[in-house]
Amino acid sequence: MTAVLQQTNTGLDVDRIRRDFPILTQPVRGGRPLVYLDNAATTQKPRQVIDRIVRYYTEENANVHRGVHYLSETATDSYEKSRTTVKRFINARDEKEIVFTRGTTEGINLVAQTWGRRNVGAGDEIVITAIEHHSNIVPWQMLCEEKGSRLLIAPVNDSGEVILDEFEKLLSPRTKIVSFGHASNALGTINPIGKMIGLAHAAGAITLIDGAQGVPHLHVDVRDLDCDFYTFSAHKVYGPTGTGVLYGKESILDAMPPWQGGGDMILSVSFEKTTYNALPYKFEAGTPNIEGVIGLAAALDYVSAIGIDTIAAHEQDLLHYATKRLLEIDGLRIIGTAAEKASVISFVLEGVHPHDIGTILDEQGIAVRTGHHCAQPLMLRFNVPATGRASFAMYNTRDEADELVAGLHKVIEVFR
Numbered sequence: 001m002t003a004v005l006q007q008t009n010t011g012l013d014v015d016r017i018r019r020d021f022p023i024l025t026q027p028v029r030g031g032r033p034l035v036y037l038d039n040a041a042t043t044q045k046p047r048q049v050i051d052r053i054v055r056y057y058t059e060e061n062a063n064v065h066r067g068v069h070y071l072s073e074t075a076t077d078s079y080e081k082s083r084t085t086v087k088r089f090i091n092a093r094d095e096k097e098i099v100f101t102r103g104t105t106e107g108i109n110l111v112a113q114t115w116g117r118r119n120v121g122a123g124d125e126i127v128i129t130a131i132e133h134h135s136n137i138v139p140w141q142m143l144c145e146e147k148g149s150r151l152l153i154a155p156v157n158d159s160g161e162v163i164l165d166e167f168e169k170l171l172s173p174r175t176k177i178v179s180f181g182h183a184s185n186a187l188g189t190i191n192p193i194g195k196m197i198g199l200a201h202a203a204g205a206i207t208l209i210d211g212a213q214g215v216p217h218l219h220v221d222v223r224d225l226d227c228d229f230y231t232f233s234a235h236k237v238y239g240p241t242g243t244g245v246l247y248g249k250e251s252i253l254d255a256m257p258p259w260q261g262g263g264d265m266i267l268s269v270s271f272e273k274t275t276y277n278a279l280p281y282k283f284e285a286g287t288p289n290i291e292g293v294i295g296l297a298a299a300l301d302y303v304s305a306i307g308i309d310t311i312a313a314h315e316q317d318l319l320h321y322a323t324k325r326l327l328e329i330d331g332l333r334i335i336g337t338a339a340e341k342a343s344v345i346s347f348v349l350e351g352v353h354p355h356d357i358g359t360i361l362d363e364q365g366i367a368v369r370t371g372h373h374c375a376q377p378l379m380l381r382f383n384v385p386a387t388g389r390a391s392f393a394m395y396n397t398r399d400e401a402d403e404l405v406a407g408l409h410k411v412i413e414v415f416r
């Protein structure tokens with residue numbers, strides 16, 4: 001490649017960043033260096049997150065919101081400080097608006113099962129888009145089945161962009177909730193969510209943003225967006241698995257019935273009447289994932305210290321570089337060519353099944369995801385059974401994009 005293409009110059013010291021991620025130096029498949037390009041599935045964790053979780057278990061472990069003893073107070077303090085970190089990261093108004101969940105999937109199910117069950121009835125409509133992850137399809141199908149309401153799907157064009165005119169046409173006084181991704185995990189498309197939220201509100205509906213692929217790559221300001229709910233997973237933004245966030249506007253969360261019963265969501269219980277706790281605890285039944293929440297805050301601190309805009313610029317550089325190099329491969333077609341994309345590249349290779357691409361790349365130490373990416377209706381829309389997907393994070397390099405290209409040439413040697 002030319003020297004010009006190798007130059008990144010996006011202000012991110014990637015060598016330094018890579019030293020923070022111990023797993024990146026671990027050889028795989030008999031001594032090959034790891035090229036990790038499956039970041040849309042989950043990101044690797046920096047030492048700062050791992051160390052924080054170890055410190056929690058070494059020095060602070062106790063249950064939260066329960067004891068008066070030293071450790072319980074320490075754990076509660078760390079847990080609640082993490083809520084403040086999340087609040088600041090997405091610019092929510094108040095800690096009450098930050099509910100900790102198991103992840104994005106649980107956040108969407110929580111809204112469907114509480115707000116949805118109370119507010120959506122027979123004949124009402126819910127609008128999503130054609131590029132949603134299964135987690136933003138199935139909870140709404142379940143609700144529609146129970147309530148006799150209808151799920152409407154906004155179509156996408158051949159680039160994988162939501163057709164805004166068609167989206168708008170689906171909105172009506174029957175629309176109760178409009179739910180869509182900030183960015184698509186399968187195509188990378190970044191939706192014009194500000195505009196879509198505005199259109200939904202104009203129709204009198206409330207909005208939920210699936211931010212699983214938003215928070216890791218894009219600046220998120222929930223007040224500026226004016227979304228009613230925003231949900232994301234810690235593990236896709238360098239934090240631990242099993243933890244996530246549901247942001248909701250206080251007035252809406254307040255009016256919602258609780259979901260799961262038990263533990264922290266209760267103020268007082270008698271066999272005659274149980275009183276529920278205040279926000280956000282009303283939605284946090286049972287002992288929470290304390291370590292996960294504390295690890296999430298460490299991850300967000302890590303991202304903040306680098307700067308999400310700096311990370312985004314680097315990822316955009318990788319996206320454009322890798323796209324250009326991949327398109328040089330004979331018979332490779334990129335699925336998802338939106339003008340605005342996060343650092344996700346889905347592709348098919350003529351004459352080779354995506355699963356075989358994944359296997360042969362893996363033999364070379366290159367981790368990509370192959371399959372339907374939990375977006376089966378989307379695969380149908382683009383008339384492919386599956387794709388290969390390379391997704392880039394802040395620690396990836398142009399050299400790794402080159403490794404991917406070289407790896408794909410080997411795949412072609414085997415199959416053609």
Ligand code: 7TS
Pocket residue numbers: 040041042102103104105106133135136181183184185186210212213233369373374
């Ligand atoms: N929404 C989107 C847009 C996602 O990308 C994912 C996970 C989810 C929801 C669900 O998140 P979870 O943390 O609750 O599981 N996406 C992927 C992926 O692309 N490969 O593996 C998981």
